[in-house]
Amino acid sequence: MKPRRTGRGRPKRSLGQNFLVDPNLRRKIAAAVGAGEGEPVLEIGAGRGALTDHLVQARVALTAVELDDELAPELAARYRHDPRTRVVHGDVLSLDLPNLTADWTATRVVGNIPYNITTPIIFKLLASPFPADIVLTMQAEVAARILAGPGSRTYGALSVGVAVHAEATRVCRVPRGAFRPVPKVDSVALRITPRVPQEVDAAAARRVRTLTRAAFSWRRKQLGKILHRHPDLRCAPADVERALAERSLLPSIRPEQLSADEYVALSRILRPAVRPPGRRLR
Structure with missing residues (x-):
C-alpha cells in the first residue's frame, strides 16, 4: 500500500x-x-x-x-x-x-x-x-x-x-x-x-542530569572546580575531595573524560548536594 x-x-x-x-x-x-x-x-x-x-x-x-x-x-x-x-x-x-x-x-x-x-x-x-x-x-x-x-x-x-x-x-x-x-x-x-533491568531510578537519573548539565556547561573547566563553584552544584570542598578520591579521580579531570558510569557514581556520592533544578537538558 x-x-x-x-x-x-x-x-x-x-x-x-x-x-x-x-x-x-x-x-x-x-x-x-x-x-x-x-x-x-x-x-x-x-x-x-x-x-x-x-x-x-x-x-x-x-x-x-x-x-x-x-x-x-x-x-x-x-x-x-x-x-x-x-x-x-x-x-x-x-x-x-x-x-x-x-x-x-x-x-x-x-x-x-x-x-x-x-x-x-x-x-x-x-x-x-x-x-x-x-x-x-x-x-x-x-x-x-x-x-x-x-x-x-x-x-x-x-x-x-x-x-x-x-x-x-x-x-x-x-x-x-x-x-x-x-x-x-x-x-x-x-x-x-x-536496559533491562534499569540500574538507575528516576530520582538518580534527575541527579545525573543536573550534574552533567552543570559539568558540560563548563566543559573547559576542571571537574573539581565545577563541583565546588557551579551555581547548580556548589558542593562543599570536603565533599568534592571525598567524592573524587572515592572514584580515584583527579580534581583536574575535564567533564568529557568521565564515562556515564562515573557520572552516576559521582551523583550518588554527592547525593545531598546535587538537587535537580528542574531545567531542561542542554
Whole structure:
C-alpha cells in the first residue's frame, strides 16, 4: 500500500515536518522495528503514512500518533477497517504514552521526529516505565552526540543522559534528499534500546542530569572546580575531595573524560548536594 497523496497534508514548517519519500529507506526503517504479528508498536509522527503502511502490512498492533489536524483524520480514515491499527490525534510530548498500548514494556517505538523536539522526545521515552526498543530518525548531528564516547568533542550531557539508560546503535544514514521538503542537514536512524533491568531510578537519573548539565556547561573547566563553584552544584570542598578520591579521580579531570558510569557514581556520592533544578537538558 502506497501512502496517498492529496491536496491536503502539505508540510507545515510550524510542526517541523519533513516527509520521508525514499521507498527503500521507508522499508528499511520499518523493518528495523523488528515487531512480529500482533506485537505492540507506537509510531511517533505518522505523517502521510510512510512507515505506517509498512507496519500495517506487518500486522503489528499499531498505535500511530499524529499532531497535524489534517493528517491525523486522513490516517484514521485510511485505516478505519483495520482492527489492529489505531490513530491518536495528539502531541506526543503531552500524551501518557504507557497507556496508549496494551503492554508498554513490550512496545517498540518508531518515528521520524521533528528536529526541534528530538531531545524532549528521547527523554520522555527514557523514563520509567521503559518501552522495549526505540528506533528514531533524527538529525545526524544529534545522533553523533548520542553515540559519542568519553574523550570525543561531541561527547556531552546528551551522550551521558542516553547511556545511563540505554544502548544506542546506528541503523542507517538517511540523506537529506530522502525527505520532502529537503532539509538542510542529513539524518540518521538510530536504535536506542533501554536496559533491562534499569540500574538507575528516576530520582538518580534527575541527579545525573543536573550534574552533567552543570559539568558540560563548563566543559573547559576542571571537574573539581565545577563541583565546588557551579551555581547548580556548589558542593562543599570536603565533599568534592571525598567524592573524587572515592572514584580515584583527579580534581583536574575535564567533564568529557568521565564515562556515564562515573557520572552516576559521582551523583550518588554527592547525593545531598546535587538537587535537580528542574531545567531542561542542554
